[in-house]
Structure formats: C-alpha cells, structure tokens
Amino acid sequence: MGSDDLQNETVIGSVNTFGNETTVHGVRYMIARGHFLFRLCWLAIIVLAFVLFVIQAFNVYGDYASSPYSTKIDIVQQTFKAFPAVTVCNANRIRRSMLYDTNYEGLIDIDDNNRSESEVEDGEAERSEDIWRKVNGLYDWWGFYSASVADDFSDLINVVNPSQEQLMGYGHQLEKFLIQCTYDQQPCNMSSDFRVWQSRYYGNCFTFNFGMMETAEAITTSKTGALNGLHLTLWVEEDEYMGLLSPSRGAKVTIHPQNTLPFPEDEGINVGTGMATSIGIREEVIERISGMTNCVEEDGAGTNFTVTRTNTIYTVAYCLKLCFQQSLINICGCVDGILLDYTHCDVLNSTQRACVSMVHQLYINNGVCTVIAHSHARKGTSRKQYHL
Template sequence: MSYPEMKVLKASHDAMTLRKLGRTILQHTSAHGIPNIFRSRHWLRRTVWLFFVSFALCCALWQCTEMVLTYYTYPSHEKIMLISSAKLKFPAVTICNLNSVRLSSIKRSFTMATSLQDSGLELSHRRNRSHGLNSSSELADEQVQYASAFHKFASEFNQLSDEQKIEMGHQLDDMLIFCSFHGQECNSSFFSRFINYKFGNCYTFNSQKPTEVRGNSSNTQPLNITKAGFMYGLHLELFIQQIEYVRDMTHAAGIRLLIHDQSQMPFPEDEGVNVPPGAETEIGMMKVHINRLKSPYGSKCTEGENIKNFYKDVYGAEYTREACKRTCAQQNIMENCGCSHWEFACPKELRFPKCNLSKAAIHECVKLYEFKFAHDELNCHCPLQCREELYELTVSGSQWPSTAFIENFSKELKEMGGQMKDIADSPALIRDNFVKVVVYFKQLNFELIEEEPSMTEINLISNMGGLVGLWVGFSVCTLAEFFELFLDVLLLFIRRCLRTAGSRSGDANPYVQKQAPIYLQKTTNI
C-alpha cells in the first residue's frame, strides 16, 4: 500500500513573519512617498517612486549634515539694545597730574637731583633746540634722545620705595580745592591712590577700594546716579601746582583723566584724556556694556580662570586683556632678565629686585622685551574679557575762571593760603594753575551689546525637522512607527532564540514530547 507523498515544512515561518512586519510598516507609514513604492503595480512606476524617494532622502541627509557641521563651528551674532534705567552705577574716575615728581621734593633729595642731572634731560633738550629743527629727522632724534633720558631718570626714580615715591609726588590734599557729586559735597575720603610709573601719584574717585588716600577704611559700595545732566555729575576743581613742575621733564600741563569700571585696573599712560588748565572741561558720557560668549564660540572670552594676573594680586583688579599682557611681559622679564620692571605690577612675595638699567646686560635684556611688548611679539595667551564696560565720551570746554568771576576766585585763594595765596593776585597764574572738570551722564540709559549663539540645540533640531519634513515627510509619528518596527523585530528574534533553545533541550531528553511535524498530503490523479 502506497502512502501519499508527505512533505515537512522548513522553518521559514519566522522569515515570512519578519518580511511581513517590514512590509506592513512601510505600506502604512506616514512618511510620504514610501507607501507609493509598494502600492504601484507597474514596475516602471515603482522604479520612478523608488528613485524619487532615494533622491529626497539623500538631499535630506546632505542638508542635515551641513547643518550639523555649521552648528559645530559655533556661529554667533551681536545683539544691540538701548536699555533705559532709573538708576545707573557711576564709574570710577582716575586723575593724575601730568607732572609726576614735585620740583621741591627733588631739590630736597640729593640722590634724585643728581639723577636728574645725570639723566641728560636738560642737555638733550638744549642740544636739539639750539640748532633749530630743520628736518623731520632732527625732530625724531630729539624725541628718541628725550625718551632715552626720561627712561634713565624713571629707572632711578622707580628704585625708590613706594613711600618715597608717594612723598615726592603731588598730594591730593594740595590739589583738590572743591569736589561735589550729585549735588552733594565730597572730599579726599572718596578717593583711593595708586602709583603709576609715568604720572606718579594717581587718585581714583569711587574706586570701591576698602581704604582711601590716607589709609582709612572707606565705603566699598559704588555710588549711583539717579538724574542725568551737568548738575548731577562729578565736579572737581584742582590746583595742578605748575610751580612744582620739573621744566626739563614735563612738557605739558594739566590733568590726565580716565573713566573706567571699578573692577578694572586703569592705565592712564595708554588711555584717558588730557584736561588743560584755565578751562572748564565738560565730559558727557554714554555707557556701553559688552557681554561676550566663552569658548567654543568665536570670541573665546574668559573671566580670567587659570590666567596669571599680577594686577589682581597687587591691586585687587579683575582680569582684563591689557592686564594680562602686562603680566605676561613682567613674567618674561623676570624669567629672562632676573628682575622686575617698574612699568608693570609685581607681587612683593616673588621677591624679584627692580631692574637697574645702569648695568649694561640688564639694560639690553629689558630693552629687548620692551620692544617685544610694544610690538605684541610676546607669546601671551590673553583672550578678551567676557564682561566689559566702556564709556563713550563727549568733551567740550570753556574759559575758567571767567574775567567776571576771577576777582572773587582770587579772594577765595587768598583765604586758602599756601602756594595758592602766592598766585592769587595774578589772573594769568591762576589760569595756568587751576583746572575744573565736570563728568556726567548725558542720559539715563545705556547701550547693551550681547554676543548670542546664531544656532542653538533647539534651532538645530527644528531646522533638521523642517528639512527632513520637506524632503521625505518624516515626523515624530513616523519615527514612532519605525520604533514600533524595531520593537517588533526585536521581539521576533527573542522568540526565535527561545524556540531554538527549547528545541535543543527537547532533543537531549527523549522523554519530552516533541511537537508533531506538519505534513502536507500530496494527492495524485488516478
């Protein structure tokens, strides 16, 4: 008896299920174009849809790649706003007499008088002026010789202790004859002092330093302004003491004035304006606040983290790019010349002697690094500061004291006594020795310049979503569909693995009942 031919099914059930899963998802996905590939019955139409969907997918991937690469260049842009305020913090105002050392103090000091004669300031000035300046080269020679002579005198002067240099410079109590701020009287207790290598004693109003000029404790809270205009600013009347000027060293008379943020170290030799005597100088200012972005954005600004700043160690000033460059120059001089330069700050705990330019080797070494500093050839890592406050100034002036007022002013000077009494009878000497300056806000608003990212993570995701949606119609729901497909495939493979493991354990144990194979009966026609 012959049995019908029976055929055992292969284990192709899982493969059919996987194919069915993928086909079902792709036929019903919300992504545009893909279902049309499966719905098309003619091979030509199906080929066209396949080409178009592939082309759109490639375009979407290309543009998304370009967008991601652009994001990682960290582009930025500046946003400028004009912000109105009912109250503004008044800046620090630094003043320095253009004459650094008083003539009377030099005469009392035999060492400094000898140094002044040995420096050749007077001889260099006379020699070039005696023959007349017939060409620009002669003028340049005079400037070079004067600069060299002044450098030599400054070297000797800066060998003195800070106490000696303070004593030899102009004193604020002698210079300040009137002070008012926001309509209220102020005095020398509103000022702090620091020593500048070029101008000697410099005094800062509203500096927020814990001590004032005399060393007494002072208010560290900044002064604020609640009204704009001439009447509500800082009014100063100063006696510049031209009779104390060193004739061969100081060629200009007046006050060096610098407006800056309290946290920054002022450098009057590079910044600021000169205020002449015999005039009332009005300085109207407009505040500009700048915020920059840190690395990896283009400005790569810093707050001074892990960057050496001698001006913070000595004066408590915050990081600025100029302070960083000067610190870097001082470090190079100390490492290579074995001394500290008087132009730059140096903490006392480092215990480097001051550079003595009378020694030829030190003179040449210091000169080399001065040249590199001036031409920005030092290898210094000094990025911009992230927060910066600048002040745009409008300067105007008029004669002061006027002819009508000078008689009353002369009487006031006689009552004050001292050196002012000696010049009170001469209008010319009064105008040569007195300065009046007014510093005020032109308006109670300020300009805010902020650097902002041109592309954030949210912008990147939004733009990529728009591009992908434009080309292939992908959406979050589409991604959910493919995620569902991934889970289904994962579960399918898990079931396959479990079934394979079960079948192997069944072959090892003959007593376990096996699943009966499936037979297909093949019928034949008789």
C-alpha cells in the same frame, strides 16, 4: 527550512511591514513591491534627502559653535544712575624736591642744565652711538641723557623706573594736589572718597568714587548739568616739575566704571593749568552674550587673568596688560612695569632689552595674547564705558 532561512524571512517580513505602515514619505514606495527602477528612484531620493539633512545639521552646529552675535541698541533715559569713578593724576610723575640725596638726584642737575657748553656738545655727539652703550650704571643719568636718541628725550621715560613704594613717596600728595572738591554742591570727604594708587607714568593717582572701599559706598546721582556733579580744583605744584620727564603742565583725568583700574596713559584726557574744564559724559552699557571666552593665555593652560590682582573687576584692557607682563616673565624673566611684583628688566642688559623688544613686537603682531585680544567677559556680565 533552516533557522537561518526563518530568521531571514522574519527580518524581511518586518522590513516590509514597516515600509507598508510607516508614514515617512518615500520609504513605503522604496520597500513596497513594484518595478525595480521605481523603487531605485525612491531609494536615490531618500539617500539624497538624508545627505542634505546631514549637511544642514552640520552647518547649523558650525554656526552655533562659532558663537554668532547680534547687536541691539536701546537708548534708555534714567533719572537715577551710579556716578562713575573719576581718576585724576598730576602730569608730573615725581617731585623734584624729593629726589635730593637719592639715586635720582642727578636728574635735577640735568633738569637745571647744570653742565658746561663742552659737556653738552660731547653729549650731543654721543647720541649717534648705540643706545645706552656708554652708560655707566643704572643711575648714570648724564650718560642716559647723552645717549638718548629721541629729540624730546621720551626714551628716558622707560629708564626712570622708581618702584611702587618710591612712587608713593616721590609723587604728589592728595592734600596738596587737591585743594577743593565738591559733589552735588556738597564738600567731599578727602579721607574716604578718594583711593590712592600708583601709575608707572604719573606717580600717585587719586580715584573718586572707586566703589570697593570699606570707608565709603559707591555714589549715585540723579542730577545733571554743570552746577552739579564733581567739581575739583587742583594745584599741580609747577615748581616741583621735572621738565625732562614731564614736558606738559597740568593733570590727567580718566572717567571709568566703578571698581575698575584705569590707565590714564591710554584713556585719560589732558587738563591744562590756568583754565576751567567741563566734561560731560554719556554712559554705554554692553551686555555680553554666551559663548565668549574668558581671559586666559593663548595655550589655555597657563595663567587665568579673569580675576585681577588689585581687588578690581575684570576689564579687557587690564587683562591684556597683565598678559603682556606675564609674557615678559615667561620669555625674558623680568617685567617692565609695576603691575606685577617681579624683577624689573635691566635697561643696560642688551639681552633683556632685545627680549623685551621682541615680546613687544610679538604683542603688536598678535604673537602673544592672541586669544585675549578677542576675549570678552563671561555670560551674564556687562561692561560700562563712558563717552565724552
């Protein structure tokens, strides 16, 4: 007997021994001696079971890889809570008295309507022309006014774009805007309790209890009701309003978690003048589960927006706005806001204007920032939001 025959008999013997002694159902009947059809049936059963096992394992892994989630809602009563951050902005972006002897002085003339009747008629006729085509320079405010195609001149809001430094000086100041402040019936510290920052649409904004301030710790509360909490008395300085840019009088109030950058244009509520307004809130905390993506660009190889650039913690809203501005930089070579320190898009440059419009349309149709639109914070983090 050759070595090959001996090896074959050894292998066959081992298989037969395994089949006779194994506790795996079906294998014994398939290997053990018996009728050929009987063994063939058991072979088919075992193969079918193995195929079903592979399919089931594949489905289970696919379900795991898709990061399924469930929602559990608990209503918790707590007597001691962190007080939210409260941001107040004047509805007027820039003070008219600060525009004299600046590039924006022409806006005062428009606001006062200091034109002859014939000039007004000519301006109205020009509104039917291509937008901004007859404007002579970035500070030709009469030209912009005449070329405006919006009945409420809202298209001029994006034309008047002071820098962050200019907004800081032109905007309303805390010492005049906020004439009274108490928290839980105790006076506020104006210098340490408020953080000043600039909004593209509302100029200087002031955040109470922001959180990340070296001069003050985050405030907590254990009291509820209208007699407690934050009480503010605001003076909006109506004589400083630019009616062309601020059609409504009052303030914009945004309630948001500490250490986050608010967006009053999206989240704020309007507070009118000459009245008392009370705001009650309910806090909602969302705990994120594992498997969610971070805030990165669509291709995964570009900017990571998870760490924000203003010493604030991650929020999806801020991430999306940063992504949009970064998309403008990548595609158009400019920005249209003050979130990023970069060259501002020229409204008189038809190429840049068309590019900005295209990126905006892509953003709306999920052509850019598509991953970010469905992104969440990392595992183990939570997000607070407040309902009025």
